[in-house]
Amino acid sequence: xxxxxxxxxxxxxxxxxxxxxxxxxxxxxxxxxxxxxxxxxxxxxxxxxxxxxxxxxxxxxxxxxxxxxxxxxxxxxxxxxxxxxxxxxxxxxxxxxxxxxxxxxxxxxxxxxxxxxxxxxxxxxxxxxxxxxxxxxxxxxxxxxxxxxxxxxxxxxxxxxxxxxxxxxxxxxxxxxxxxxxxxxxxxxxxxxxxxxxxxxxxxxxxxxxxxxxxxxxxxxxxxxxxxxxxxxxxxxxxxxxxxxxxxxxxxxxxxxxxxxxxxxxxxxxxxxxxxxxxxxxxxxxxxxxxxxxxxxxxxxxxxxxxxxxxxxxxxxxxxxxxxxxxxxxxxxxxxxxxxxxxxxxxxxxxxxxxxxxxxxxxxxxxxxxxxxxxxxxxxxxxxxxxxxxxxxxxxxxxxxxxxxxxxxxxxxxxxxxxxxxxxxxxxxxxxxxxxxxxxxxxxxx
Numbered sequence: 001x002x003x004x005x006x007x008x009x010x011x012x013x014x015x016x017x018x019x020x021x022x023x024x025x026x027x028x029x030x031x032x033x034x035x036x037x038x039x040x041x042x043x044x045x046x047x048x049x050x051x052x053x054x055x056x057x058x059x060x061x062x063x064x065x066x067x068x069x070x071x072x073x074x075x076x077x078x079x080x081x082x083x084x085x086x087x088x089x090x091x092x093x094x095x096x097x098x099x100x101x102x103x104x105x106x107x108x109x110x111x112x113x114x115x116x117x118x119x120x121x122x123x124x125x126x127x128x129x130x131x132x133x134x135x136x137x138x139x140x141x142x143x144x145x146x147x148x149x150x151x152x153x154x155x156x157x158x159x160x161x162x163x164x165x166x167x168x169x170x171x172x173x174x175x176x177x178x179x180x181x182x183x184x185x186x187x188x189x190x191x192x193x194x195x196x197x198x199x200x201x202x203x204x205x206x207x208x209x210x211x212x213x214x215x216x217x218x219x220x221x222x223x224x225x226x227x228x229x230x231x232x233x234x235x236x237x238x239x240x241x242x243x244x245x246x247x248x249x250x251x252x253x254x255x256x257x258x259x260x261x262x263x264x265x266x267x268x269x270x271x272x273x274x275x276x277x278x279x280x281x282x283x284x285x286x287x288x289x290x291x292x293x294x295x296x297x298x299x300x301x302x303x304x305x306x307x308x309x310x311x312x313x314x315x316x317x318x319x320x321x322x323x324x325x326x327x328x329x330x331x332x333x334x335x336x337x338x339x340x341x342x343x344x345x346x347x348x349x350x351x352x353x354x355x356x357x358x359x360x361x362x363x364x365x366x367x368x369x370x371x372x373x374x375x376x377x378x379x380x381x382x383x384x385x386x387x388x389x390x391x392x393x394x395x396x397x398x399x400x401x402x403x404x405x406x407x408x409x410x411x412x413x414x415x416x417x418x419x420x421x422x423x424x425x426x427x428x429x430x431x432x433x434x435x436x437x438x439x440x441x442x443x444x445x446x
Contacts, residue, residue, distance in 0.1 A: 011425030024064035028426060029433040031071055033082030037422065039067035042415035046390075049408045056390075060415075065426060067418050075367070077304045078315045082434075084304040090381045091368055092300035095205050095221060098230070098375035099279065099292035105230050105375045112233075113224040113240040114279040116295045117247055119177070120271035121166050121215035125158035127151060150212025150311065151332040160339040162266060163215060164362035165258055168352045169268050170208065170216040171365035177254040177270070178202070184246035184253075185224070189237050199235050201225045205370035209302040210310035214336050214361045217271075219299050221279070221374075222247065229373025240278040247276055259349055303368045307361050313337065314359040336361045 015021060031037050046055040060068045074080040075087040093103060099114065101107030126137055128148040134141050142149055152158035186196035206220035224243050226232025251270050258266030279295055308315040313333040318324060321341045324334055337358045344355035357364040368378075422430055 007428050008424040011423060012428065015425045020064040025429060025433055027064050027069060028430040031069060031430060033434045034071040035080050035082065036072045036420055037069040038072060038420055039418040040070060040415045041067060041418045042413065044411065044413040047410045049410045055409065075304050076306055076315055078308055088300045088304045090378050091303040092296050093381060094370065094375055094378060095296040095299050096293060098203065098205050098221060098223065099296060103376035108233065109223065109230045113238050113243050115222050115240055115244055115247065116277045116279050117220050117222055118217060118275040119251060120217040120273040122269065122271040124163040126153045127213045128153065147330065150214070151330065155332065155335060160335050161261065161343065164336055164339045164343065164354065165266055166268055167216050167362035168354060168364065169256060169258060170363055172256055173254060173268055173270065174218060176256050177250055180250035180253045181246060184249045185243065188242050188246055198227055200238060201227055201229050201373060203229055203371045203374040205374045207299045207302050207368050208363065208365060210307045212310050214307060214311045214333065216363050219302065221295060221299065223374070225373065230375065244276050248274065307359070313361060316359060317356060318358045
């Protein structure tokens with residue numbers, strides 16, 4: 001739990017005079033530590049369509065905070081640790097379901113060929129690192145927390161233009177790779193593309209991560225299924241070895257054209273470093289290379305981190321380039337942002353929206369993505385939580401005779417945005433009822 005600041009006596013006195021302090025504490029505790037809740041004005045009514053019974057009616061003006069307070073849902077740890085923890089847990093469950101089953105995914109997926117692969121960006125110039133030899137090119141053995149790690153040995157010759165354009169095209173590079181991967185698997189199975197769809201399907205869940213140098217790379221769980229996805233057993237020829245070989249071939253073939261900038265033609269491909277490991281079950285009798293839950297935890301960890309965590313850049317958009325002069329941003333990140341800003345003025349690069357995504361060093365894709373048949377969805381997990389909260393609310397209001405939350409319910413609502421955040425008094429009270437570390441996100445506001 002974070003340290004609670006000295007109480008704002010005047011604000012707390014004003015809140016106490018309203019006589020709703022216990023109810024306000026309950027409303028704030030429902031935020032489960034969210035630091036920037038959305039404030040809404042309006043109402044919501046739930047009606048049982050079968051009986052016409054009003055199950056629940058809510059007026060924001062009758063709430064102790066004067067508004068409905070909704071968790072911000074930000075996935076970034078630097079912006080809201082509580083909501084980021086919920087996102088991390090959801091990602092963990094999503095990835096785990098695609099490895100061992102559950103959440104609507106059959107347990108038989110644990111028998112399908114599966115690998116964990118990491119795809120890196122190419123080099124844009126030598127940077128300070130910690131190679132296996134232990135000594136960087138600069139002649140120094142850097143400690144793990146050295147701020148120099150990831151920064152160029154010579155910033156004046158580092159290819160900042162290609163670095164940010166790589167990030168801007170990373171999503172397209174992955175899309176092209178996924179096409180090549182299907183072709184390579186089909187080739188090894190002796191099938192045409194049309195025939196392949198009748199026998200097998202490739203499913204994956206992946207997350208994007210920033211390296212310390214500010215370049216995007218991808219961690220992915222890639223699974224070989226039958227034609228219907230996880231619910232169908234893969235064909236007899238499917239194996240982790242075949243899948244691994246196809247991934248390597250597809251990664252080598254993947255290349256996309258980039259823009260022409262000042263007579264310089266860009267082309268983008270993955271870097272030479274490609275790590276592929278077969279995923280084994282925790283009870284696998286042979287040598288365990290990497291287990292399902294270890295993979296899920298690793299991917300989920302990066303789902304809540306952005307460029308700011310790896311490179312020290314900003315965690316929100318840059319409105320004016322002059323703003324970065326007022327922030328404690330490392331020089332390498334500052335140059336990457338400036339490269340985005342400079343390229344962003346070019347009309348031929350307008351679709352990349354480099355200035356809008358300068359704080360992300362040019363990357364504008366989704367951090368966590370998956371194929372349709374890999375497993376459950378983040379939306380389904382959020383809906384399940386909402387249904388549970390709704391059932392708890394009905395039980396609290398109606399006791400053991402509460403209507404069945406599964407019955408068809410008509411929801412009538414009207415909400416209007418009223419602001420973001422808490423008052424000083426509410427902020428102090430929210431910190432006082434913040435859940436213990438490790439439990440954030442378990443309870444959400446209804």
